[in-house]
Amino acid sequence: xxxxxxxxxxxxxxxxxxxxxxxxxxxxxxxxMASLYAAYGADYSAIELKANYDELIKRQExxxxxxxxxxxxxxxxxxxxxxxxxEAPHKHATDSIILDLETWGNLIAQTFRMLSRKKLQVxxxxxxxxxxxxxxxxxxxxxxxxxxxxxxxxxxxxxCRDFLDKIYISSDYKMKKPQVDFMNLxxxxxxxxxxETVMVGNDFTSDMAIAQAAGIDGILLNTFPYTKxxxxxxxxxxxxxxxxISELKE
Numbered sequence: 001x002x003x004x005x006x007x008x009x010x011x012x013x014x015x016x017x018x019x020x021x022x023x024x025x026x027x028x029x030x031x032x033m034a035s036l037y038a039a040y041g042a043d044y045s046a047i048e049l050k051a052n053y054d055e056l057i058k059r060q061e062x063x064x065x066x067x068x069x070x071x072x073x074x075x076x077x078x079x080x081x082x083x084x085x086x087e088a089p090h091k092h093a094t095d096s097i098i099l100d101l102e103t104w105g106n107l108i109a110q111t112f113r114m115l116s117r118k119k120l121q122v123x124x125x126x127x128x129x130x131x132x133x134x135x136x137x138x139x140x141x142x143x144x145x146x147x148x149x150x151x152x153x154x155x156x157x158x159x160c161r162d163f164l165d166k167i168y169i170s171s172d173y174k175m176k177k178p179q180v181d182f183m184n185l186x187x188x189x190x191x192x193x194x195x196e197t198v199m200v201g202n203d204f205t206s207d208m209a210i211a212q213a214a215g216i217d218g219i220l221l222n223t224f225p226y227t228k229x230x231x232x233x234x235x236x237x238x239x240x241x242x243x244x245i246s247e248l249k250e
Contacts, residue, residue, distance in 0.1 A: 012201030013144035021119035042088035072179040074170040078105040109149035125246035130163035178209035
C-alpha cells in the first residue's frame with residue numbers, strides 16, 4: 001500500500017468496522033432496567049420506563065433543535081437516564097445513595113447497552129485493513145452516530161482504538177450525520193484537504209450524504225446490504241461501492 005488513493009480516511013463505526021445487533025424493544029430489557037431503578041428508589045413498570053424514556057428523548061431533541069441551528073441533533077443518553085431517575089412518578093425510601101449523578105448515569109447507560117446488545121464483533125478484515133492504512137501513512141479518523149457512554153468501550157473491546165488517530169462521537173457534539181457541520185468540524189480541526197479525504201461508511205442517507213454535502217469522496221461498504229436497484233437509486237454522488245473493507249487496500 002505504498003501509494004494510497006487518499007491521505008485521510010474517515011470511518012463510520014457500526015456496520016462499517018464492526019457488526020452489532022441490539023434490541024431496545026425487548027420488554028425483558030425494560031423489566032431489568034425497571035428493577036435497577038427500583039434499587040435506587042425510583043418505581044417504574046417496564047412499560048412506564050420505556051414510555052418515559054422515549055418521551056424524554058423526543059423532548060430533549062426538541063430542546064436541542066431550539067438551541068442549535070441543526071436539523072440532525074443527537075441527545076446524550078446519560079442525560080436521559082439521569083432525568084428518568086429525577087422525574088420518576090413514584091419513589092420510595094432506599095439506603096442506596098447516588099453520590100454523583102453523572103457517574104451513576106454513565107454506569108446506567110453502560111448497563112443498558114450490555115443488556116440490549118445481542119452481538120458485537122469486528123468484521124473479519126477490519127483490523128488488518130486499518131493497520132495497513134496506518135502503516136502506509138494515512139490519517140484514520142472515526143466519525144460515528146453514537147453514545148460516548150458505551151461506544152468508547154466498544155471501540156476498545158473490538159481492538160479498533162489502536163488504529164484511530166481521532167474519534168468523533170455524535171453525543172459529544174449534540175449533532176449527528178448527515179449534518180454537514182459535523183464533517184466540517186472534523187475537516188477543520190484536523191486541517192484535512194477535502195481532495196485527499198474519503199468517508200467510508202455503510203449508509204447512503206448518513207455516511208454518503210454527509211460526504212457529498214462536505215464535498216469529499218465517499219466509499220460505500222455494502223454491509224446492509226443494499227440491492228443493486230437500491231444502489232442505483234440512492235447513489236446520487238456516484239460513490240464507489242465495495243463489499244469488503246479489505247478492498248480499500250487494493
